[in-house]
Amino acid sequence: MSLFEQQELYVYNSLSKTKEKFSPIHPGAVGMYVCGPTVYSNVHMGNCRTFLSFDLVFRYLKQLGYKVRYVRNITDAGHLENDGESGDDPILKKARIEKLEPMEVVQKYTVDFHETMGKFNALPPSIEPTATGHIIEQIQIVERIISEGYAYEKNGSVYFDVAKFDQDHKYGKLSGRNLEDTISNTRELTTQSEKRNPQDFALWKKAEPQHIMHWPSPWSDGFPGWHLECTAMSTKYLGNNFDIHGGGMDLKFPHHECEIAQAEACNHESPVNVWMHTNMLTLNGKKMSKSTGNNILPGELFSGENDILSKAFSPAVSKFFMFQAHYRSILDFSNDALVASEKGYNRLMESYRSLDNISTSTAGSFDVSKWRQSCYDAMNDDFNSPILIAQLFEASKYINGLKEGKETISADDLGLLQKTMHDFIFDVLGLVDTTSENNSDGNKLTGAVELLIELRNQARSNKDFATSDQIRDQLLEAGIQLNDGKDGTTFSLN
RNA sequence: GGCGUCUUGGCCGAGUGGCUAGGCAGAGGUCUGCAAAACCUUCUACAGCGGUUCGAAUCCGCUAGACGCCUCCA
Numbered sequence: 001m002s003l004f005e006q007q008e009l010y011v012y013n014s015l016s017k018t019k020e021k022f023s024p025i026h027p028g029a030v031g032m033y034v035c036g037p038t039v040y041s042n043v044h045m046g047n048c049r050t051f052l053s054f055d056l057v058f059r060y061l062k063q064l065g066y067k068v069r070y071v072r073n074i075t076d077a078g079h080l081e082n083d084g085e086s087g088d089d090p091i092l093k094k095a096r097i098e099k100l101e102p103m104e105v106v107q108k109y110t111v112d113f114h115e116t117m118g119k120f121n122a123l124p125p126s127i128e129p130t131a132t133g134h135i136i137e138q139i140q141i142v143e144r145i146i147s148e149g150y151a152y153e154k155n156g157s158v159y160f161d162v163a164k165f166d167q168d169h170k171y172g173k174l175s176g177r178n179l180e181d182t183i184s185n186t187r188e189l190t191t192q193s194e195k196r197n198p199q200d201f202a203l204w205k206k207a208e209p210q211h212i213m214h215w216p217s218p219w220s221d222g223f224p225g226w227h228l229e230c231t232a233m234s235t236k237y238l239g240n241n242f243d244i245h246g247g248g249m250d251l252k253f254p255h256h257e258c259e260i261a262q263a264e265a266c267n268h269e270s271p272v273n274v275w276m277h278t279n280m281l282t283l284n285g286k287k288m289s290k291s292t293g294n295n296i297l298p299g300e301l302f303s304g305e306n307d308i309l310s311k312a313f314s315p316a317v318s319k320f321f322m323f324q325a326h327y328r329s330i331l332d333f334s335n336d337a338l339v340a341s342e343k344g345y346n347r348l349m350e351s352y353r354s355l356d357n358i359s360t361s362t363a364g365s366f367d368v369s370k371w372r373q374s375c376y377d378a379m380n381d382d383f384n385s386p387i388l389i390a391q392l393f394e395a396s397k398y399i400n401g402l403k404e405g406k407e408t409i410s411a412d413d414l415g416l417l418q419k420t421m422h423d424f425i426f427d428v429l430g431l432v433d434t435t436s437e438n439n440s441d442g443n444k445l446t447g448a449v450e451l452l453i454e455l456r457n458q459a460r461s462n463k464d465f466a467t468s469d470q471i472r473d474q475l476l477e478a479g480i481q482l483n484d485g486k487d488g489t490t491f492s493l494n
Numbered sequence: 495g496g497c498g499u500c501u502u503g504g505c506c507g508a509g510u511g512g513c514u515a516g517g518c519a520g521a522g523g524u525c526u527g528c529a530a531a532a533c534c535u536u537c538u539a540c541a542g543c544g545g546u547u548c549g550a551a552u553c554c555g556c557u558a559g560a561c562g563c564c565u566c567c568a
Contacts, residue, residue, distance in 0.1 A: 035568075043568085050568035090566065175563075181496055182564075226566085248568030253497090255567095278568065279499090285560075289567060324517070325507060330500070330561070337506045340518035347517085350532085386508050390516035400533060404524095465527065476530075483531050492531080 002028065002065035009064065011244075012328060012382045014252065014275040015174055019382055024243045025273065029067045031238035032058065033272075035230060035247035035255070036128070038075040039109035040094045043116055044295035045318070045333060046281040046288030050248045052319055053278045053327040053383075055122040057246070059428050060379050070125040071237045073230060074113075076106040077131040077223055078213055092212060102213050106132075116298045119315045121430045127237050131229035135215045138224040138232045141266060142203045142217075150265040154194040156206030156220030160261060162199040169264050171199075174275060175253035201258055203228055227258035235263060235271065245272040249279050250287070281322070282332045283308075296333060313338050316432045320345045323385040323429055344393070349433055351396040352425060355418050358402050360411040366398045368413040372420045379428065388424060395421060449480060453489045456482075 009022040024030045034054045037043050043051075054072075061068045078089030095102045117124070131138075142158050145151040150165050151158050162171055166179045182199055202225035207214035214221045234245065240263070247256065256275065263271035280287045288295040296306055304312030313321075321341035325331040371394065378387035395417065401407035409417065425431050452471055459467040472482050479494045 037568075038566080047568045053568090175497080177497060177564080246568095249499095250563070250567055253563055254565090280562070280568075282561080287562070287567090291567070321506090329507080332506085334506080336518085340506060342518095344517045347532090384508080386516075390508070393516055397534095404533065406534085460527075463527075468527090469529085472530080481531060484526065484529090485532075486525075 004028070004064040004066055007064055007376050007380055009380045010382055011274055011276065013273075014277045015272075020274065022274070024066070025241065028065075030061050030069070030244065031242035032061075032068060032070045032244040032246065033230070033234040033238055033242065034070070034072045034125070034245075035251055036072040036074050037109075037113055038090065039106050039113060040090045041109060041290055042112050042297055042299070043109075044288050044290065044297050045301065046283075046295060047248075048116065048120065048298055049281040049322050049331070050246075050278045051117060052120055052122060052322060054246050054276075055117075055120075055430060056323065056327070056385060056428070057244075057276070057383055058123060058125075059430055060383060063423065063428050069127065069238065071127045071129065071234065072125040073233050074106075074110055074128060074130045075229065076103075076110070077135075077229065078102070078211075089211065089213070095212070103132075119298065119302070120319055121315065121432050123430070129233045129237065131224065131233075132213075134229060134232050134236070135224065137236055138228045139204070139215075139217050141228060141232050141262065142219075142224075144266045145203060145262060148265050150261075151203055152196065153219050156222065157194055157202060158204040158219055158225075159195050159200040160203050160225075160258070160265070161196065162201070162261070163197050165261050165265055169261070171261055172257060174260060175257050177253065177257075201225060201227065201254065203262075227255055227262060230255070231259050231262040231266075231271070234259075235267070240267040241269055241271060241273070243272075244274045244276060246276040246278070249277045252277055278327045279330050282330055285332060288333075308335055310335050310339070313342060317342045317345050319429070320389075320431060324389055326382075326384055326386055328382070345431075348389075348392055348396050348425070349431075351399040352421050353433070354403055355399060355414070355421065358399070358409065358414055360414050361408045362410060364409045364413045365401075365407045366409065366413075368409070368417050368420075371395060371398075372416060375420060375424050385429065388429070392421065392424060449475070449491050453482065453491065457489065 010019040011022045012019045032054075034051070036051075037047055051072075054070075058068060058070045076091070078091040091102050091105055094100075095105050098105060100108075114124075142151065145160065146153070146158065149161075151160050162179065165171055172178050172182070179199065183197070204217055204219055204222055205225060206220035206222040211223070214223050234242065245256070245259075252275075260271060263269075282288065283294050283296060286292075286294050296308070298315070298318075300306040301309065301313050301318055302315060304310075317338065321338050322331060324341055324344075371391065375388055375391045378384045378391055381387070398407055399417075402409055426433075452475065456468045456471040459465070459471070475482060475491070476494075481492050481494050483490045483492060
């Protein structure tokens with residue numbers, strides 16, 4: 001019996017605006033699509049938050065025993081920045097600035113993205129398709145939409161006819177907009193637009209001579225429109241109707257709304273059962289953004305090289321910080337909050353490590369099974385990682401009590417406690433115990449510090465406190481903390 | 495202007511009709527040669543006003559402030 005048959009998972013669906021009991025289309029298997037990065041610059045922490053939130057979803061679904069096909073695309077084909085002729089493709093623009101081939105830009109930032117995700121210990125998706133690798137599929141979808149009567153061609157470009165679509169289906173289901181309002185609120189200068197209505201969006205755009213990235217199509221040498229790639233790739237790998245589609249809140253409109261319209265125009269069915277949207281990571285109270293420069297990069301965080309940071313923070317601590325907030329809440333990024341998270345993270349890891357040295361007795365003073373279920377309950381409630389972490393701290397407190405001999409545990413419960421801690425800390429949250437990464441250098445350090453500890457203890461027994469305190473204080477300055485305990489002195493790295 | 499979200503103790507951040515969230519900081523304690531670290535205990539809340547209710551931080555209304563989308567954006 002798989003875990004998912006015992007655990008009831010509820011997921012907040014942006015479409016219905018309620019938490020729904022999760023029930024995949026194919027029992028035991030989940031199809032999930034997440035909008036990936038546009039690779040024209042380094043991903044910032046805001047981008048990372050979304051991908052790490054979905055990594056958590058991916059990991060928990062797997063933990064429950066689901067077979068998950070997780071598709072996350074790479075947007076490597078330029079999209080228009082504006083509708084009109086002034087439109088500028090960010091990838092091309094970047095290529096001009098950096099004097100690179102567009103695909104060189106794409107490659108550079110794709111590599112950066114993968115390296116960053118690796119540092120965060122995020123699992124790679126099952127399939128990571130690229131937009132440029134699916135031009136044929138996108139052209140086929142455009143043809144299909146035209147034949148269904150929901151798109152029109154004009155001067156080599158093809159536009160989606162939103163008004164026509166709205167008559168037969170409803171446009172705006174996801175974002176809660178209706179077409180009337182959208183039209184009455186449009187202040188767009190409708191000079192020489194090829195579109196019938198300002199709400200229409202491009203499915204295929206004819207390339208201007210200076211536009212380097214273009215592909216042949218029945219309509220023109222050009223490139224696919226903004227929203228097409230996700231429809232093409234999600235339906236190709238997950239089918240016309242799949243379980244979960246995710247992305248940042250800022251993609252809800254128009255991107256995801258347009259995806260729904262495209263898919264429904266083609267297949268006459270709603271493409272996605274559950275839409276999940278992650279909230280923004282803010283900096284100085286404002287959304288992080290590539291274009292405004294209000295952002296912080298993972299590299300700056302890991303090195304501490306940034307004006308707002310007092311020190312460097314490890315990827316695991318950064319992730320722990322983000323998971324202490326729920327994925328649907330706005331989270332403000334700040335040095336103080338990171339510092340607080342780091343201390344908590346160290347405390348949690350310390351107690352996990354001490355599980356190896358716990359002695360057992362016949363009875364336990366803590367209901368481990370009940371606690372274990374409360375961890376699942378937290379995650380079952382729309383992936384509530386802050387509650388999960390609070391539960392882990394409850395266990396942490398109990399473990400500390402065990403260490404002090406104030407609490408007791410049976411051998412079976414100890415095994416269950418250890419397994420559950422491991423499952424959630426490492427498998428679900430995907431955290432890393434940084435101190436366990438000791439390599440040969442670490443062993444050399446240990447030898448040296450142990451020698452100093454011995455010399456210090458000799459000085460102490462001779463009541464030569466000047467020497468002993470000098471060793472202690474200078475080691476602390478070097479970032480080595482000595483911990484005097486009942487069973488001797490240990491050390492930890494700050 | 496339209497649509498939507500948010501406002502929780504010194505800070506971060508869950509919860510959402512009656513039951514301690516949690517972390518960090520502060521205070522007290524244990525340990526120590528003194529400390530540090532660690533551990534234990536513990537104080538301070540639900541933006542303002544009005545309403546519904548036996549009971550609201552939680553539901554409704556108004557006010558104030560903040561944010562997001564409406565244009566590429568996770």
